[in-house]
Amino acid sequence: MIEVENIHKSFGDTHVLKGISTAFEDGKTNLVIGQSGSGKTVFLKCLLGLFEPEEGQICYDGRFYSELSNSERRDLRQEMGMVFQGSALFDSMTVEGNVMFPLGMFTKQSKAEMQERVDFVLERVNLIDAHKKFPSEISGGMKKRVAIARAIVMNPKYLFCDEPNSGLDPKTAILIDNLIQEITKEYNITTIINTHDMNSVMEIGEKIIFLKDGHKEWEGTNKEIFKTDNEAVTNFVYSSELFKKVRQMYIEERN
Amino acid sequence: MIWEVFKKPTKWPIMRSLILKEIDELIFGSLGIIIFIAFFIGGVVTIQTALNLNSPFLPKSLIGFATRQSVILEFAPTFTSIIMAGKVGSYITSSIGTMRVTEQIDALEVMGVNSLNYLVFPKIIAMLMYPFAVAIAMYVGILGGWVAAVFGGYAPSGEFIKGLQLDFDSFHVTYSFIKTLIFAFVIATVPSYHGFYMKGGALEVGKASTTAFVWTSVVIIILNYTLTQLMLG
Numbered sequence: 001m002i003e004v005e006n007i008h009k010s011f012g013d014t015h016v017l018k019g020i021s022t023a024f025e026d027g028k029t030n031l032v033i034g035q036s037g038s039g040k041t042v043f044l045k046c047l048l049g050l051f052e053p054e055e056g057q058i059c060y061d062g063r064f065y066s067e068l069s070n071s072e073r074r075d076l077r078q079e080m081g082m083v084f085q086g087s088a089l090f091d092s093m094t095v096e097g098n099v100m101f102p103l104g105m106f107t108k109q110s111k112a113e114m115q116e117r118v119d120f121v122l123e124r125v126n127l128i129d130a131h132k133k134f135p136s137e138i139s140g141g142m143k144k145r146v147a148i149a150r151a152i153v154m155n156p157k158y159l160f161c162d163e164p165n166s167g168l169d170p171k172t173a174i175l176i177d178n179l180i181q182e183i184t185k186e187y188n189i190t191t192i193i194n195t196h197d198m199n200s201v202m203e204i205g206e207k208i209i210f211l212k213d214g215h216k217e218w219e220g221t222n223k224e225i226f227k228t229d230n231e232a233v234t235n236f237v238y239s240s241e242l243f244k245k246v247r248q249m250y251i252e253e254r255n
Numbered sequence: 256m257i258w259e260v261f262k263k264p265t266k267w268p269i270m271r272s273l274i275l276k277e278i279d280e281l282i283f284g285s286l287g288i289i290i291f292i293a294f295f296i297g298g299v300v301t302i303q304t305a306l307n308l309n310s311p312f313l314p315k316s317l318i319g320f321a322t323r324q325s326v327i328l329e330f331a332p333t334f335t336s337i338i339m340a341g342k343v344g345s346y347i348t349s350s351i352g353t354m355r356v357t358e359q360i361d362a363l364e365v366m367g368v369n370s371l372n373y374l375v376f377p378k379i380i381a382m383l384m385y386p387f388a389v390a391i392a393m394y395v396g397i398l399g400g401w402v403a404a405v406f407g408g409y410a411p412s413g414e415f416i417k418g419l420q421l422d423f424d425s426f427h428v429t430y431s432f433i434k435t436l437i438f439a440f441v442i443a444t445v446p447s448y449h450g451f452y453m454k455g456g457a458l459e460v461g462k463a464s465t466t467a468f469v470w471t472s473v474v475i476i477i478l479n480y481t482l483t484q485l486m487l488g
Contacts, residue, residue, distance in 0.1 A: 074367045078367050084361065105265070105368060
């Protein structure tokens with residue numbers, strides 16, 4: 001579980017995060033949504049420990065980040081997996097090399113043990129025949145799967161995903177969403193996803209936080225987002241005519 | 256940056272393979288261009304020296320002497336380093352810069368890897384091999400001079416070789432290698448800095464490579480003057 005208490009982050013005169021508090025539970029897919037420039041990426045980087053908030057606390061299963069020593073912070077980092085927007089695979093390594101990288105860096109496993117683990121996670125993300133291919137030789141959807149495989153290969157407690165669906169066709173995007181949700185349940189991971197994708201919000205948003213201008217405007221589930229009267233949320237989530245009609249139909253059906 | 260490079264080292268088996276890969280990329284990958292340039296520069300130095308020694312009272316062996324001094328003291332270490340600043344420097348900046356743009360460095364940091372140590376340290380160690388490349392440049396440069404002198408008809412082989420052996424001071428080679436080691440450090444670190452701390456996209460990677468080449472060259476030229484003054488002056 002990750003608990004966030006009143007975090008503030010500024011860059012020069014720009015106050016990006018203005019006192020965000022929330023909690024992310026284990027085994028749930030937590031979504032952070034908001035317009036571009038609302039502070040989502042900075043918030044995620046604070047959770048990852050890449051940025052340190054000026055005020056407030058972030059607590060990882062009872063461990064306050066600001067109170068950890070450098071080596072404890074490094075240990076904590078090894079409990080985190082991250083899926084980047086552009087996948088961020090290492091160009092010079094094969095798919096297998098990318099997934100094996102964290103194992104080689106941080107474990108004392110033998111080559112055979114590492115290979116077994118890599119085969120297992122690649123199979124888990126439904127990548128069977130891509131072991132020897134380089135990132136430049138595979139599709140965007142496959143790259144995301146490799147990124148997910150690399151993120152979970154160390155059995156992380158916390159999984160962070162920055163726009164995991166960006167640049168993917170709707171069908172592949174749903175497959176990636178479902179895969180992330182399955183893995184979250186299977187390994188009881190605390191998963192936090194930054195997204196703009198409204199399909200993801202509706203499909204896997206067990207907890208949703210809506211950020212606006214650096215503060216938390218709304219918090220709820222994908223069921224509650226249909227019913228909310230918060231104008232900022234409805235203007236953002238139901239910005240298209242299609243979603244407005246879907247929401248109207250849902251409300252009428254419920255009544 | 257330099258302090259971070261040496262902090263929290265990467266596991267030795269991984270670092271060893273990275274160092275070997277960098278030696279292959281940075282040193283062996285540059286030998287072709289180094290040999291090509293050294294051979295022709297040596298030849299040009301010989302021809303220009305020969306054309307300027309018009310007096311019949313000056314022995315032809317001076318051509319070999321001037322070629323040796325020019326190649327060992329200046330052309331092999333400094334000229335080659337400027338070429339390396341372009342070839343190796345732009346490779347280092349663009350490869351690290353591309354990793355920055357595509358979030359690969361962020362991925363390393365998130366995993367808890369000291370990215371500066373992982374990316375820059377192997378390059379610094381690999382560049383310790385650079386004096387060997389410069390030694391080859393010295394040999395090939397002088398060979399190029401001999402070929403130009405003998406086959407161009409500027410000096411007989413015996414006279415040229417006699418000049419090569421004339422008043423040889425081994426400290427000049429030492430000076431040259433000390434200079435080369437310092438230039439190697441500059442060639443590994445200045446472009447790494449420009450790649451690692453760059454901001455922006457693909458266009459900025461190109462700009463960073465150009466800036467890195469300019470700054471590496473400037474630093475090499477200034478250090479060349481300073482070291483020459485300190486060690487030979």
